[in-house]
Amino acid sequence: MKQNENLVLVGSKAILVPYKPEHVKIYHDWMASPFLQEMTASEPLTLEEEYDMQKSWHEDDRKCTFIILALKSQHTPLEKKMTMKDIREKTMMIGDVNIFLNDCDDDLTFGEIEIMIAEEGYRRNGYGLEGLKMMMAYALKELGIKTFHAKISMKNQPSIHLFENKLAYYPVSTSEIFQETTLEWSIQQQKDTDTNEDEEDNYGSKATNEQRQACQALYDSLMDLWNSDIKTLDWDNLE
Numbered sequence: 001m002k003q004n005e006n007l008v009l010v011g012s013k014a015i016l017v018p019y020k021p022e023h024v025k026i027y028h029d030w031m032a033s034p035f036l037q038e039m040t041a042s043e044p045l046t047l048e049e050e051y052d053m054q055k056s057w058h059e060d061d062r063k064c065t066f067i068i069l070a071l072k073s074q075h076t077p078l079e080k081k082m083t084m085k086d087i088r089e090k091t092m093m094i095g096d097v098n099i100f101l102n103d104c105d106d107d108l109t110f111g112e113i114e115i116m117i118a119e120e121g122y123r124r125n126g127y128g129l130e131g132l133k134m135m136m137a138y139a140l141k142e143l144g145i146k147t148f149h150a151k152i153s154m155k156n157q158p159s160i161h162l163f164e165n166k167l168a169y170y171p172v173s174t175s176e177i178f179q180e181t182t183l184e185w186s187i188q189q190q191k192d193t194d195t196n197e198d199e200e201d202n203y204g205s206k207a208t209n210e211q212r213q214a215c216q217a218l219y220d221s222l223m224d225l226w227n228s229d230i231k232t233l234d235w236d237n238l239e
Contacts, residue, residue, distance in 0.1 A: 001057070001064040008087070008233040009066070009138065013078055014130040015087060016066035016097065016138075018235055023067050024054050026093050030118040039156050040116055041178070062101040064111075064143065068131045070094045070122055084237045094119040094127060097135045099145070109146040109188065110203060111139055115159075124158065129166055136167075136185075137226040140219065147186040147203040154179050168214035172206050186212075187219050 009016040019027075028050040030036055037044060045053065057063045069091040071078060079086075095117040103110040115132055117123045139145040150169060152159050160181065163169040169183035186204035207215070 001061055002059070003061070003142070004064055004066065004138075005058060006235040008084065008235050009134050010078060010080070010082060010087075010231040010233060011130050011134050012229065013070065014127050014134065015069040015078070015091060016131065016134055017069055017087070019054055019057060019065045019067050019096065020235075021051065021054060023093060024050050027054075027067075027096070030116075033118075036116065036118060039153055039159075040114070041153065041180070064099040064101075064139070066097050066131075066135060067093055068095040068097060068115075068117070068127065070127055074122070074125065080231055082231075084233055084235065087233075092119075094122040095131065097131045099135065099139055099143070099148075101143075107203075109144055111143070111145045111148055113139075113148045113150050128159075129162060132162075132167060133222060133225060134230060137222040137230065140222060141226050146188045147184065150183045150185075151180050152183065154181055168211065168218045170207055170211045185215055185218070187215055 005018050007018060025047070028045070028047050031042060031044060031050075036042070057065055069087065071090055072092050082090075095115065097113070097115045099111040099113050101108055101111055113132070113135065115128055115135075117128045117131075136145075136148065139148075148169075149172075150163050152163065154160075154174075160183070163183050163185075164171075167185060169185045171181055172184045173182045174180075175182075184203070184206065186207065188202070188204040204212070
């Protein structure tokens with residue numbers, strides 16, 4: 001997606017940067033892992049195919065991706081005054097976070113979200129949670145997303161726990177064939193039940209009142225995060 005091609009988001013411990021050719025080699029090395037292939041339902045690509053994929057995603061307005069960076073020393077907090085020079089010198093790639101605008105009816109308020117923390121030493125340390133919050137805040141504010149789906153392998157219980165217990169997602173379907181569960185988060189207003197549409201097919205319609213309230217509370221928190229705690233930089237700024 002070209003909309004975020006030069007956008008850098010700096011949080012309290014994670015940094016989101018656009019996926020550039022310079023990131024491809026490390027990403028390709030990550031995806032040689034059978035474990036990551038299974039967790040992400042991915043097939044291994046050649047390095048040349050990976051470069052082609054990066055270029056394709058950059059040009060595709062329906063795919064938004066950020067590489068997640070973190071300081072090489074996890075015990076050092078990020079400083080809000082960090083410059084792009086600091087980021088290039090002091091951080092390392094640890095994963096990625098993506099949104100696909102792939103609704104079958106072309107509803108651009110819907111996005112499928114996924115995250116991967118590829119570096120094992122950075123898992124379960126809050127980087128995935130912050131990366132997801134930053135991506136959701138960006139998508140809500142800048143892309144107009146109102147509903148997210150996350151498709152997660154049933155074997156990936158830590159990820160399911162993260163989405164359900166930390167981000168107010170709730171289950172809407174399960175695929176025994178693909179061995180994955182689909183979780184939803186939505187602030188979509190429910191349509192008039194007098195219409196001819198099947199209400200059960202509407203985004204957000206399977207949420208309980210309690211789940212809707214939890215989504216709204218998280219939305220308010222994400223907007224506060226976006227407005228107060230996320231710093232934006234320009235990738236091309238060398239200073």
